[in-house]
Amino acid sequence: MASLGHLSLALLLFAPSAFAAVAKPPTPAGYEYTPRFQYKSKRQANPDLTRPPQTPPIFNDTVDSLKVDAPGLCNQTKAVLDKLAASVSPLNATFANTYGPILQDEHDALLKMYIQQFYASVSTDSALRDASSEVASVQSNCALEAGTRDDIFQLVEAVYNRLNGTVNGTVDAEDRYLVEKDYKGYLRNGLALEGSKRDQFKAARSRITDLQLQFDQNYSGDTSVIWLTPAELEGLPTDHINSLAKGTGENEGKVGLTFKAPDVTPALALVKNPDVRRRIYIARDTRVLQNVPLMKEAIVKRDEAARLLGYPHHAALALENKMAHDVETVQPFLNGLRDRLYERGQEEIAGMNALKKKDHEARNLTYDGNFYYWDRDYYNNIIIETEYAVDQVKVSEYFPLDRTITSMLHIFESLFSMHFVQLSAADLSALSPSGNAKEMTWHEDVIAFAVWEGDNSGFVGYLYMDLYPRDGKYSHFAEFTLQPGFLKADGKSRHYPASALVCNFPKPQGSNPAFMTHDDVVTFFHELGHGIHDLSGRSKWARLAGTSTARDFVEAPSQMLENWMWTNLTLSQLSSHYKTNETLPTELMDALISTKHVMEGLLTLRQLAFGLFDMKIHTPASHEEAEAIDLSLEYSKSMRNSTGLKGPEDQGEPENWSSGEATFGHLMGGYDAGYYGYLWSQVYSTDMFYTAFKADPMNPETGSRYRHGVLEKGGSQDEFLTLEQFLGRPPNSEAFYKELGLE
Numbered sequence: 001m002a003s004l005g006h007l008s009l010a011l012l013l014f015a016p017s018a019f020a021a022v023a024k025p026p027t028p029a030g031y032e033y034t035p036r037f038q039y040k041s042k043r044q045a046n047p048d049l050t051r052p053p054q055t056p057p058i059f060n061d062t063v064d065s066l067k068v069d070a071p072g073l074c075n076q077t078k079a080v081l082d083k084l085a086a087s088v089s090p091l092n093a094t095f096a097n098t099y100g101p102i103l104q105d106e107h108d109a110l111l112k113m114y115i116q117q118f119y120a121s122v123s124t125d126s127a128l129r130d131a132s133s134e135v136a137s138v139q140s141n142c143a144l145e146a147g148t149r150d151d152i153f154q155l156v157e158a159v160y161n162r163l164n165g166t167v168n169g170t171v172d173a174e175d176r177y178l179v180e181k182d183y184k185g186y187l188r189n190g191l192a193l194e195g196s197k198r199d200q201f202k203a204a205r206s207r208i209t210d211l212q213l214q215f216d217q218n219y220s221g222d223t224s225v226i227w228l229t230p231a232e233l234e235g236l237p238t239d240h241i242n243s244l245a246k247g248t249g250e251n252e253g254k255v256g257l258t259f260k261a262p263d264v265t266p267a268l269a270l271v272k273n274p275d276v277r278r279r280i281y282i283a284r285d286t287r288v289l290q291n292v293p294l295m296k297e298a299i300v301k302r303d304e305a306a307r308l309l310g311y312p313h314h315a316a317l318a319l320e321n322k323m324a325h326d327v328e329t330v331q332p333f334l335n336g337l338r339d340r341l342y343e344r345g346q347e348e349i350a351g352m353n354a355l356k357k358k359d360h361e362a363r364n365l366t367y368d369g370n371f372y373y374w375d376r377d378y379y380n381n382i383i384i385e386t387e388y389a390v391d392q393v394k395v396s397e398y399f400p401l402d403r404t405i406t407s408m409l410h411i412f413e414s415l416f417s418m419h420f421v422q423l424s425a426a427d428l429s430a431l432s433p434s435g436n437a438k439e440m441t442w443h444e445d446v447i448a449f450a451v452w453e454g455d456n457s458g459f460v461g462y463l464y465m466d467l468y469p470r471d472g473k474y475s476h477f478a479e480f481t482l483q484p485g486f487l488k489a490d491g492k493s494r495h496y497p498a499s500a501l502v503c504n505f506p507k508p509q510g511s512n513p514a515f516m517t518h519d520d521v522v523t524f525f526h527e528l529g530h531g532i533h534d535l536s537g538r539s540k541w542a543r544l545a546g547t548s549t550a551r552d553f554v555e556a557p558s559q560m561l562e563n564w565m566w567t568n569l570t571l572s573q574l575s576s577h578y579k580t581n582e583t584l585p586t587e588l589m590d591a592l593i594s595t596k597h598v599m600e601g602l603l604t605l606r607q608l609a610f611g612l613f614d615m616k617i618h619t620p621a622s623h624e625e626a627e628a629i630d631l632s633l634e635y636s637k638s639m640r641n642s643t644g645l646k647g648p649e650d651q652g653e654p655e656n657w658s659s660g661e662a663t664f665g666h667l668m669g670g671y672d673a674g675y676y677g678y679l680w681s682q683v684y685s686t687d688m689f690y691t692a693f694k695a696d697p698m699n700p701e702t703g704s705r706y707r708h709g710v711l712e713k714g715g716s717q718d719e720f721l722t723l724e725q726f727l728g729r730p731p732n733s734e735a736f737y738k739e740l741g742l743e
């Protein structure tokens with residue numbers, strides 16, 4: 001996920017431009033670039049392929065250069081827009097004279113903008129990370145300023161009206177689509193409002209931005225831990241317990257468990273003492289309390305802004321530019337799925353609860369008949385180990401990191417007709433304008449590829465892999481667009497895209513390989529899918545390229561690829577025991593594949609709980625209702641009603657015990673009235689997989705048709721149209737329900 005996590009949609013729609021030149025410091029001596037990962041493609045090698053026709057992105061920004069360059073881009077955009085407003089009037093505004101300069105400036109800017117924000121997630125230098133985070137706010141303010149200019153809106157409106165219903169030989173379907181999206185974006189920015197309404201709208205919007213920044217800072221700055229004794233953490237591997245911070249003073253003898261995924265996820269799955277799991281669960285869902293009023297205010301302000309624009313509530317506004325389009329589509333989708341899955345969820349709970357009863361009796365623990373939130377991961381884990389006989393550690397021995405990634409790239413090469421060529425230090429030096437390999441990546445562990453067409457007939461773009469964790473680095477898995485692809489001003493040649501996969505696999509030590517769990521294998525294939533989506537983009541305009549699709553579609557291509565990691569064919573191709581090179585034994589492979597749908601009812605119901613909560617709080621019937629809403633209560637109710645799991649409210653705590661909304665970053669970071677999208681895009685991913693790939697997932701002809709028919713389009717046309725063209729009929733949800741066992 002998080003393919004667009006680093007970039008707000010507003011930014012994509014209203015991007016500023018160009019860069020000021022700043023002297024860069026010389027490279028420190030002693031730089032070594034010798035990544036241990038060495039890729040061998042199955043395709044025809046050719047030394048020319050290490051010298052692509054376009055200089056790769058350069059990573060030589062500094063704290064000082066960012067301070068100058070980021071506002072510089074913004075000033076450049078402002079200058080372009082000023083000039084445009086002075087030289088073109090609504091009477092003579094055309095696509096060419098209006099959008100020509102806007103998009104040219106945007107293309108220049110985007111070559112720099114993503115990278116300026118990227119350091120925040122990957123740099124080892126905390127000052128550079130901070131400066132890069134600062135860039136994000138400079139860029140978003142700049143985008144807001146550019147996107148709320150009356151003079152430019154008047155030109156855009158004139159172009160929109162002129163194109164609407166008329167045929168113009170110089171404007172193609174993609175141009176029209178862009179203008180329509182852009183025009184509606186301006187309307188959503190309040191440009192059609194007048195007088196005091198306009199001021200009120202602007203004030204609400206600007207307050208929402210402040211609230212989001214504050215919420216983010218509180219959340220990412222949260223360093224809270226729960227102090228527990230090693231004995232209380234029994235079940236968690238000793239290595240893990242030893243790696244936790246040691247307490248002093250009143251916490252002497254205890255260790256601090258953080259609420260970050262690498263700590264809290266295994267703790268909830270492995271800690272044996274149910275009361276300790278309960279304390280961990282409650283502590284996790286009642287922290288960063290200063291965010292509770294911030295989200296509440298954001299909900300009220302969003303409602304106010306939406307009503308000023310004439311929408312019935314915020315969800316109606318937020319859904320307008322999504323595939324699902326309106327609340328009347330999303331609500332029945334979520335509620336219907338919940339109703340159809342609820343019984344399955346209760347059966348899963350009953351199965352785990354029977355196990356819990358036995359377990360508690362065997363361990364002389366009290367058993368009150370309830371199955372709680374903090375029981376789910378623990379008993380789920382036991383069921384996978386015992387009933388499905390899948391030893392995940394054993395499985396991971398068949399997925400040594402380097403070999404598995406190599407095999408995945410082979411699959412992508414053959415399926416999508418591509419050729420990955422790893423670049424050496426000498427290649428990077430040769431490609432660097434200053435002859436300096438160091439500035440061609442952001443860290444010496446980063447692996448760089450030149451990506452070519454499978455028959456070497458043309459260049460595709462650059463792909464980077466940053467595989468291992470390090471201090472200050474983004475701690476999950478995500479794909480980042482570094483540079484978008486687009487058609488250059490000459491109308492013939494292209495700027496080739498660049499994409500980075502930021503991962504956190506254990507680093508191989510000495511001659512010992514690192515291993516991937518099956519979960520890792522699925523995740524990496526998913527992220528690689530986002531990378532290929534970006535690399536495949538062939539839109540004219542950067543803002544519509546690759547992963548710049550509607551947000552409730554963007555996950556579909558990667559979700560579809562996850563299916564490959566659950567087939568015998570692919571798993572045989574990928575697996576290779578680190579000692580014997582043997583593929584995963586059939587028995588273990590079948591057992592693994594049979595876990596694909598384990599607890600899927602409950603897992604999906606949990607996603608539905610989040611989605612329903614999100615829709616509930618963004619669809620108040622009146623503004624007064626928005627002001628009166630108790631988010632904590634709605635959060636707890638939604639979790640409980642959707643999953644059927646018990647919580648502290650069943651043990652005498654108040655019903656609004658949780659403040660889970662305080663750490664629900666999605667709802668403050670662009671997924672407001674959008675969380676449903678994760679499930680919604682699965683409808684399309686499953687439809688595409690079943691219809692085109694399921695019978696023959698490695699068919700290169702289908703792969704090529706998919707690459708050029710779906711990935712290549714990016715967001716340059718309506719996603720429904722893209723799907724219809726690929727499937728040969730309108731998309732439907734049959735396969736989605738079938739995959740869930742709901743025929």
Ligand SMILES: [Zn+2]
Pocket residue numbers: 001002003526530555558
């Ligand atoms: Zn994703």
